[in-house]
Amino acid sequence: MTIKAALLGFGTVGQGVYEAINSHREQLTKRLNNEVEIVAVLIKNPNKKRDIDPAVLVTTDFEEILAIPGLEVVFEAIVGEEPGFSYCLRAVEKGCHVITANKVMFAKYGKILLKKAKEHGVRIGYEATTAGGVPVIRTIEQQLQVNDIQKVEAILNGTSNFILTEMREKQLPFEKALARAQQHGYAEADPGHDIKGKDAFYKLMILSQLVFGSQPRWDQVEVKGIDRLTPADIEKAGRKGLRYKHIAELYRYGNTLKASVKPVLVAADHALYAIEGVNNAVTIYASLIGSITLSGPGAGKFPTASAMIEDFASGYGRLPQLV
Ligand SMILES: NC(=O)c1ccc[n+]([C@@H]2O[C@H](COP(=O)([O-])OP(=O)(O)OC[C@H]3O[C@@H](n4cnc5c(N)ncnc54)[C@H](OP(=O)(O)O)[C@@H]3O)[C@@H](O)[C@H]2O)c1
Structure with a gap:
């Protein structure tokens, strides 16, 4: 079965995650026993030209992302407290794992998100928020x-x-x-x-x-x-x-x-x-x-993407963390 993932944001970090998932498909499949597929990307400006597979839903409407049947994981790489927090919260409430790079949002709302994730039996990965590619968390x-x-x-x-x-x-x-x-x-x-x-x-x-x-x-x-x-x-x-x-x-x-x-x-x-x-x-x-x-x-495109993908791969299938 394919693990369906959505990407919120397609800037430096979002593109890094997209490219790294494609370039490390084999390693991810081996680790997870399933393929990971980015099925949707949320962006702000619909007029920017982007190098995204035409089969992927590219949208400015978060509701379209939430409505994807069987969506399992959301990688959040947008900027600032909002709408990042609301999107992560709603993804958790829908039963998705959330992996975020958004430090401004997580410094303020991390505790709430971790508690909600525990209630909903999903994980929040936030390795990429702190020291980029260095696995300190x-x-x-x-x-x-x-x-x-x-x-x-x-x-x-x-x-x-x-x-x-x-x-x-x-x-x-x-x-x-x-x-x-x-x-x-x-x-x-x-x-x-x-x-x-x-x-x-x-x-x-x-x-x-x-x-x-x-x-x-x-x-x-x-x-x-x-x-x-x-x-x-x-x-x-x-x-x-x-x-x-x-x-x-x-x-x-x-x-x-x-x-x-x-x-x-x-x-x-x-x-x-x-x-x-x-x-x-x-x-x-x-x-x-x-x-x-x-x-x-x-920091940087691939070190940050590395933190997010490793965070996801190492946490997938494990119980939510203690809060
Ligand atoms: N850059 C790094 O090295 C690094 C390292 C660690 C953590 N981070 C964190 O990772 C996050 C992303 O950083 P970045 O450098 O990739 O930023 P970025 O290059 O500015 O990209 C931000 C992306 O988010 C999208 N976006 C912004 N507001 C949005 C909204 N309201 N709805 C939908 N999409 C929205 C933008 O859409 P458009 O493309 O349409 O403008 C863009 O694709 C930030 O929270 C940052 O603090 C960054």
Whole structure:
């Protein structure tokens, strides 16, 4: 039997999922004992030209997607809280597994979606929301359940890390390094979320929910971007053997959760010192393991598609996760 899947969004990530499912058909079939078929794609602008098989339903109407008989999984790769949340909720209520990359939506509504998914006996995969292709959610969810996690420190925004690396290596001012990030396609035309720390903040809140079962009050999290750093700051740090890294930190202090996202000076023995360019990395400090650092591509078409597809393939057929 074919596993029918729908794709919400056909931008960088949506196209990555579509192409990866087609290029890895054999591997998916072997893993799932069934073929996965993208039967529908939801988009916003019907006039854009897209490279989609004519047999696939391409629509701007979510109701048409929900009405597909036997639809089993929805890959959500659209932008912002809404309509992403409503679409994911309705898909879950219809009995579909949902795999999302939408961090802005999941940071706010993840808890509700996970609870609903449990009630409906389906899974929500959200690996792609945090650190792109780096399997941090699954590592925590599956491998660190007995360990008492004390702290998480992470580089969660590849654009900021790339800019800091360029500023240091090429002695560039912030604006020039940002322009290079945009030329490489790492930074959006409006890079505000990346360079001001918001993007890393959403990902950190998702990690907080997973690790500690709750989030700190959003207005009490210190969020600072990298846009105030000058080449002189970076050079001065370098002379002392230090590097600025944009670090998202999360730990429990007594009964409260402490979190911050800001540029931090680190020395060569720090786990995140050597993380360069667009990479992301997450260091987890835990009672039994000590500390581990996972690193790799934090965004992009195929790393993000990889996270979504692996998330789906590894979770398919298993019980919904604990909330
Ligand atoms: N890009 C990355 O590397 C990356 C990594 C991790 C997570 N994410 C997350 O993944 C999601 C998608 O990112 P992206 O980079 O692929 O964005 P994108 O390139 O801007 O694509 C967004 C897609 O969503 C569609 N869309 C937007 N609003 C919609 C609506 N109301 N109804 C139906 N379709 C709608 C757009 O339709 P049209 O094509 O018609 O405009 C477009 O196809 C975001 O939540 C992002 O935060 C991205």
